[in-house]
Amino acid sequence: MFRNRELRRFAALFVGIAAVATAVGLALHPAAGGLVLVSAAAFGAVFWGFTRARYRRIAKLSEQIDRVLHQPGQLFISESDEGELSILQSEIAKMVLRIQEQNEALRREKNRLADSLADIAHQLRTPLTSANLTLSLLKNSAGEAERRALLRETEERFLQMDWLITSLLKLSRLDAGIVVFQRERVDVQDLIHTALRPFSIPMELHNIALRVDVPKEAVLWGDKGWLSEAMQNILKNCMESAGDHGSLEIACTDTPLYTEITFRDNGAGIEPEALPRLFDRFYRGKNTDAAGYGIGLALCKTILVRQGGTITAKNHPQGGAVFSIRFPK
Incomplete structure (x- = not known):
């Protein structure tokens, strides 16, 4: 306790004042000096x-x-007494709880990042392995037709990697909060036509029938x-599901409460x-041979949710x- 310099100074000052007051009291009357000494001792x-x-x-x-x-996981237990120390203790308890919550969030984010990096490495390894195998076959191939087919397959693998890396960069930018979405009036017909343009x-080629009702x-x-x-990510998923000679329907419902666009x-x-x-x-x-990397719909949901929208998926009763x-x- 006396490691506190201010407390030592106060104690020295108090003893000095008590000694002087006791001396003055004794000079006036022995009883006065005793009273001062007892009072100083009691205080x-x-x-x-x-x-x-x-x-x-x-x-x-x-x-x-x-x-x-x-000690990880240790709780900070504050007392319920009143006073300045109790207020300080309560504020420290709040701060400790906030820090623990942030640490837990950072731990979860670290684990999620590690899992994401492992998934990214796995997703990139698949087309890379296929491209390397194709290049090996290309090196030993003799026929011109076979070489062209292998070159086309290699090009497709590199296009897949380009799409995957581009999508992952977009997701990273969205997660980091770098993307600033513009809030503007968008005509739904024009928006759907813009999204459909790359798939025309x-x-x-796949003879997919399209019907748009907006x-x-x-x-x-x-x-x-x-x-x-x-x-476009939704359309890509629907086209892959429909296959050759399939059909795709796009409809829009506009109400005073919401605007809904459906893809079937x-x-x-x-x-x-x-x-x-x-x-x-x-x-x-469960089907590991399925096309795609599990990125498109995740990117789609992130884009929509960040702009205040929602997306749901279900099976139609008629298929x-x-x-x-x-x-x-």
């Missing part, structure tokens, strides 16, 4: 006891903080470029056990999958 004893109790509470508080710092030739007055608010990106294909639908995890990153379902995008008014 000193009370102050000593009070100060010692405060220092014990401070030492206990310091011990609790030390346990929290050096593939749909024609009211002329339907609008929503958001970033047109990113919304088109999200829809006539494919095999979605496995019931896959529905809860369909928008999870790198999730590809096929239905994706619904909804933006509240």
Whole structure:
């Protein structure tokens, strides 16, 4: 307790004043001197006891903080007494709880990042291995037709890696909060036509029938470029599900409460056990031979949610999958 320099100074000053007052009292009358001495001793004893109790509470508080710092999972237990120390203890308890929550969030984020890096490495390894194998075959191939086929296959693998890396960079930018979405009035018909433009030739080649039913007055608010990106991922998924000679329907419902856009294909639908995890990153379902990397729908959901929208998926009673995008008014 006397390690505190201010307390030592106060004690020295108190003893000096008490000695001078006692001397003056004795000079006036022995009884006055005795009274001053007894009063000074009583006041000193009370102050000593009070100060010692405060220092014990401070030492206990310091011990609790030390346990929290050096023992993971240790809780900070504050007392319910009133006073300045109790207020300080309560504030420290709040701070410790906040730090523990942040540490837990950082730990979860660290584990998620490690899992994501492992998934990314796995996803990149697949086309890289295939490309290396194709290049080895290309090296030993003799026929011109075979060489061209192997070159086309190698080009497809590198295009897959380019798409995967581009999508992962977009997800990273969205997670880091770097992307600033524009909030503008978007015509739904124009938005759907923009999203469909890259698929016009593939749909024609695969003979996929398309039907679009969108009211002329339907609008929503958001970033047109990113919304088109999200829809293209849905369209890509629907086209792969529909296959050759399939069909795709796009409809829009515009109400005073929300604007909803639905995409329906006539494919095999979605496995019931896959529905809860369909928008999870790198999730590809039980069929490991399925096309894709489990990135597109996760990117789509991130884009829509960040702009205040929602996306759901279900199976249609008459067959096929239905994706619904909804933006509240």
